[in-house]
Amino acid sequence: MIAVSACGATADKDSGSGGGSGDPVTGLRLMVPNTPGSGYDLTARTVTQVMEDTKVASGVQVFNLPGASGTVGLQRLVNEKGNGKMAMQMGLGVVGASYTSKSKATLTDTTPLAKLIEEAGAIVVPKDSPYKSMDDLVTAWKANPKKIAVGGGSTAGGPDHLLPMQLAKAVGIKPKDVNYVSYDGGGELLPAILGNKIAFGASGFSEFLDQIEAGQVRVLAVTSEKPIDALKDAPTLKDSGIDLVFTNWRGIVAPPGITDEQKKTWIDSLTTMHDSKEWQAQLKKNGWVDAFATGDEFGTFLTEQDKAVADLLAELGLA
Secondary structure: OOOOOOOOOOHHHHOOOOOOOOEEOOOOOOEEOOOOHHHHHHHHHHOOOOOOOOOOOOOOOOOOEHHHHHHHHHHHHHHOOOOOEEEEEEEEEHHHHHHHHHOOOOOHHHHHEEEEEEEEEEEEEEEEOOOHHHHHHHHHHHHHHOEEEEEOOOOOOHHHHHHHHHHHHHHOOOOOEEEEEEOOHHHHHHHHHHOOOOOEEEEEEEHHEEEEHHHOOOEEEOOOOOOOHHHHOOOEEEOOOOOOOOOOEEEEEEOOOOOOOHHHHHHHHHHHHHHOOOHHHHHHHHEEEEEEEHHHHHHHHHHHHHHHHHHHHHOOOOO
């Protein structure tokens, strides 16, 4: 771990610094580009609460600006050029939405601050499904891909949409042939799975934990590199002979044109927050995988994700 200052004492007034050594950072605002109660919203409010509890920052304002799968917020952020006090909570869904919504603003216009967490996906079926393994499912799916409906809690370009499309490519199915049914989040997806309205679901594993424990839903595979502690009996896709690792992730970006000192204030504050026992407790509580990366490292990751998503959506005729 790198020891960093929580105060951003070297930042100028516009960066939101408390202005003195050891003082909490003040005046910061964190935008959530979708509605209260969403995954982004939970992450942003957890980040700011830990920053407050650890006295990294004081009075950080979280506000919601939903619309167009996150791209209304993205456009607002890009319009805030040079505003070192503002940042935006985002993730893989905003990457896809920037293409499917034909957004003029793109994530390449922003200033990457920090990647925070990852969450693996899961391929799930109802308890009475005829598919007992990924091999069973893939065999049936390849035989008639348009007949096998897969549901997800994302619109086109979102994580739950990208997962089955990448899975299809990995097993030799044309993504255009996938019968994807979009639901408005996990709250609508779960009843569709339980009601056998779809053959299988693809979403973040945490969406199904209660139903898995109750025996209502079976996990055929998780999409992480390694098995997940919360689902010890579930194989990975790689264990099932499928060469694919897929993780949803969330991070924070700032407007373009901020100064190096403003960027440092945010990164130092987020790094100190990340290193705290309070944040580690939140990772465990929420089942999040620690994937912390800052600055240029996060920027490189973001560029790679942007290209991969753009290529896939172009293949589907969605970008």
